Structure formats: C-alpha cells, structure tokens
Amino acid sequence: MTAVLDWIAVCCMLVGAALSFAAGVGLVRFPDLLSRLHTSTKPQILGLLLILVGLGLRLAPEPRVGILLLIALFQILTVPVAGHIAGRVTYRTGRARGDLIAIDELRERLNEDAPDSSRS
Template identity: 35%
Template sequence: MIGWLQVVGVALIAVGTSLTLITAVGMVRLASMFARMHAATKPQVLGLTLMCLGLAAVMQRPRVAATLALVVALQMIVAPISAHMLGRAAYRLGRVNTSALVVDEYTDDIERAAREITADEDERPGAG
C-alpha cells in the first residue's frame, strides 16, 4: 500500500525535476551572463531542495534524511558563492554587456582601487 507521504514525496520529486529542467532550458536560451547566473542558481537550488525533500519523504529513513539535509545545506552555501565568483570573473574579463546594466557599481570600485594602487606606488621611496 502506498502511503500519503510517498505520494507527496513523488510529487515533490516531480516538481523539483521540472525546476531543474527549467534551469537547463534557461542556461541554453538566455542571452546575458547575469540571466544565466540567475537561471543556474535560484531554480536549480530550489529544484534540488524539493527533490531531496521528496526523496526523504519516499525513503522515510533518518540516515537518508540527514544526508539529504547536508546536501541541501552545502548546495545553499556553494551556489551563491560560485555564482558570485563566476559573475566577478566574467565582468573582469569583459564578457558582460555593461550597457544592459541599470546600476554598475563594480566599475567605480575597480577604478578607485586602481587609483589607490597608483597613489601607493607614487608615494614609495625612490619612485619617480
């Protein structure tokens, strides 16, 4: 006999799988780097979380649930960090269409840092 918890688990797995498929389609179809980063992190993490919840509901074992909780926790930590580093690297390499940005604070930060480095080099003894 199939319990109601298993039916809920299968439904969660189906919804999570759909979100992961949406992530894959978004990665292929979206044009800008930032839109792809959004597609790679938000629906993917939610999809994985729903699939892990569904698997825990279907399996109904504490050890499996603990392992899946660890997987979800690590994914929630790693996905934003990796998206940030990917966006930062793409921006620094010039792979981002900056004309599409509404606010671009990173360019100001890079220019200010370059000015500070230049000023520090000029103040060193023997510079000249």
C-alpha cells in the same frame, strides 16, 4: 498516512525536476552570461532542494536522511558562492554586456579601489 506522504513526495520531486529542467533550458536559451548565471543558481538550488525533500519524505524512517541534509547544506553554501565568483570574473574580464546592467555598483567600487598613478 503513508499514501499522503507519498503523494507529497511525488509532487515535490516533480516540481523540483521541472525547476531543474527550466534552469537547463535557461542555460541554453538566455542571451548573455550574467543571465545564465542567474538561471544556473536560483532555480537549480530550489529544484534540488525540492527533490531532496521528496526523497527525504520517501526515506523518512531510514537513517540515510541525514546524508540528504548534508547534500542540501553543501549545495546551499557552495552554489551561490560559485555563481558570485563566476559573475565577478565575467565582469572583470569585460565579457558582461554593459547595456543589460541597470545599476553598476561594482564599477564605482573598482574605480575607488584602483591605485592612483598620479600619487607616485
């Protein structure tokens, strides 16, 4: 049974490493910042989770598996929020390429929230 768990752990770690490598390549190769934000959040988190699952399978009888769960929870909660904030800052500073945005719901929302200078 341990041989089967070892092979599953190795497969999880290899797939996770491949996803993390793909995210790194995407950060270098994608043309604009919004595409880079996508590749830095989604495949990176999935890759890290697969690596942590592989480590958890290898360390299963030890009590250190709880630390891996804490690492996974922290990453799941913080990385998407950081990506969202970086995307908002990119958009608001005008560094996002408008020709690549298909539906721009944020512009409408920002226009609604902007103070009207004619009211004062």
